Structures are given as C-alpha cells and as structure tokens.
Amino acid sequence: MALEEISILHRKIRISICDKERLKGISIGEKLSYTFYEGVYQDIAMIFLEPRKGNPTPKECEITSGRIMALLGVPVVFILKPGPTYERQRLTDKGVYFVMSDKYAHLPMLIALEKTSDRKTASVLTPVAQYILLYHLQERSLEGLSAKEIAKLVPYSYESTTLGITCMEDLGLCEKELVGQRTKHIHFAKKGLELWKKAETFFISPLEQLIYCDALHSEKVFPICGINALAHYTWLNPDPEKMFMLTNKEYRTLKESGVLENPNTYDGSIIIEVWKYPAIGLAGENIQWVDRLSLAITLAKDNDPRIEKEVERMINNIEWKD
Secondary structure (H helix, E strand, O other): OOOOEEEEOOEEEEEEEOOHHHHOOOOHHHHHHEEEEEEEEOOEEEEEEEEOOOOOOHHHHHHHHHHHHHHHOOOEEEEEOOOOHHHHHHHHHOOOEEEEOOOEEEEOOEEEEOOOOOOOOOOOOOHHHHHHHHHHHHOOOOOOOEHHHHHOOOOOOHHHHHHHHHHHHHOOOOEEEEEOOOEEEEEOOOOHHHHHHHHHHHOOOOEEEEEEEOEEOOOOOOOEOHHHHHHHHOOOOOOOOEEEEEEHHHHHHHHHHOOEEOOEOOOOOEEEEEEOOOOOOOOOOOOOEOOHHHHHHHOOOOOOHHHHHHHHHHHHOOOOOO
C-alpha cells in the first residue's frame, strides 16, 4: 500500500507517488526495487525511496542515491525499516540521507541521529571502548580519525569500533564531530593525564578470571602481566611465579589443546590472567608486556603501599600519545 505521509522526528509530512514523467531515466531495476515518492521537508523538495523488500546495504544506498540525485537534481532520502546502531552509523558515514522510523533521520538540513529511549546510555566503559581509549592515550593519537580509520588500527570490526566510540561519547570522554556531509571524526577535549583522570570512574577491570597451572607447553609467547609487568616498568622486584595475560579465546584454545598442566583456581608456578580485551599495542608489534594503564587498572584494588607507590610512579612516567 502506498504511503501518504511519513513521520520525521515525530513531525508528519505529506508525500505522494512520483508520476512516470518525473522518473524518466530511472532504470527498470531501481523502479522494481523501490517505490518513489515526492515530498517537501523544511522547504526542501526531496525524492523518497521506500525499498520494496528489506533495507539495502549502506553501500547500495550510497550508489543508488548518488545516481538518482545526479539524474533528478534533488536530495534522495531512503525510508528504511528500524535497524541497529551500526547500520545507521554506516549510512551516515557514507553520506546517505535516510528516515528510519520516526526516531532517526539523517537529512540535508540536519543531522539527527538521536538516542532512543530504549538504548541505555553507558555508565561504564565497555571492553572495546576501554581498549580504544587506552590505545589513544598510550600508542597513537586517534584525534580527528573516523571510526573506519580507527577500526584499521585496533583488533575490532568497524561495527564494534563504532559502538565503542558511542560508549565513550555517552560518558563525556569524546565527541563525534561531523566533517562535511559524510564523515564523523572523533575529538577529545581533554588530553593525557587529564583525560585519564576523567575516565577513572568509568574503567572496568580487564581481568575476567585468574588461572594457575604448573606448566604451559606452548611455543607462543604471551604478554607478561601482574606484579612482574609492574616490576618491568618500575623499581619493584618481580615475583618468582611466571605471569601471563591471555584473551578468553586464547585461554579456551590452550585449555582444549591440553597444553596447560594441572590448570586450577588455587595455586601453581604459572599465573594466567584471562582478560576481557587483547593486549594493547600497535598492529604487528610483538607485545611482551601488558600496557601500563590496563596494568594500573588491574592493580587498583591492591592495598599494598609498595605497589600503590610504584603504580603511581609508572603512570607519572607515561609519555602520553594524544
């Protein structure tokens, strides 16, 4: 059934089906794929495309809107079914105009990718968001980069990276600034130690579980963590036990392959910290030690004055990268 009106950010506007003369030059495939409407929003005439099936991909939308805008000379807006946050972000990054239910719109005269009441605003950093923030502080500044550019630097997909950035924005740790009509870049108002201190109340411990074993029969080298990593960065003496950091995936793989000798949760000559996110470092880098800031977070609840002093020393000696 043809639409007679649509709601854009809770404001209803009238639309009507385009006549055949208006669609001269439009391909048969496009006519079969979409219903074409005309309408006016905030005094701007637009062509609205309603997919006859499911939502096309953001790339397909980008190609189709570019062709039709060039042909008809007016903005092209897609009327889409509700979709996930990352889909809306990808559409926005590609400069595609769209209306998605009455809660989201990305139009020529406004950027209105608003938060919905059913999306909980973050109260703490997610593992992905924390990784991105600590990477920015220690490894390489992410200032002025897009989500797509950041995803190439971190071990996460574009979709996960986008959600991580949104989490940081929810907590007031960064902002997404529109550059032109197509791309949003990340901006950090605070820098270095000041940003670290602002984020402190939102950090989660990377440590998910602690495993002991008597031997680790693997040729792979894992990053050193815990007190022994702190000893590497400061004047502290290392403990006699070996201490390694593994991701959940790495731990499951080792456990299933049987290379862990007598794994348990009580005692052993090797201590394995299973973390919520990978060791932070530059792509392709051989990471021998967990990063300083993640290490500081794992040791935050240690009441030993000696450790507290060395953690403070370690943070004060950091060369901030932002």
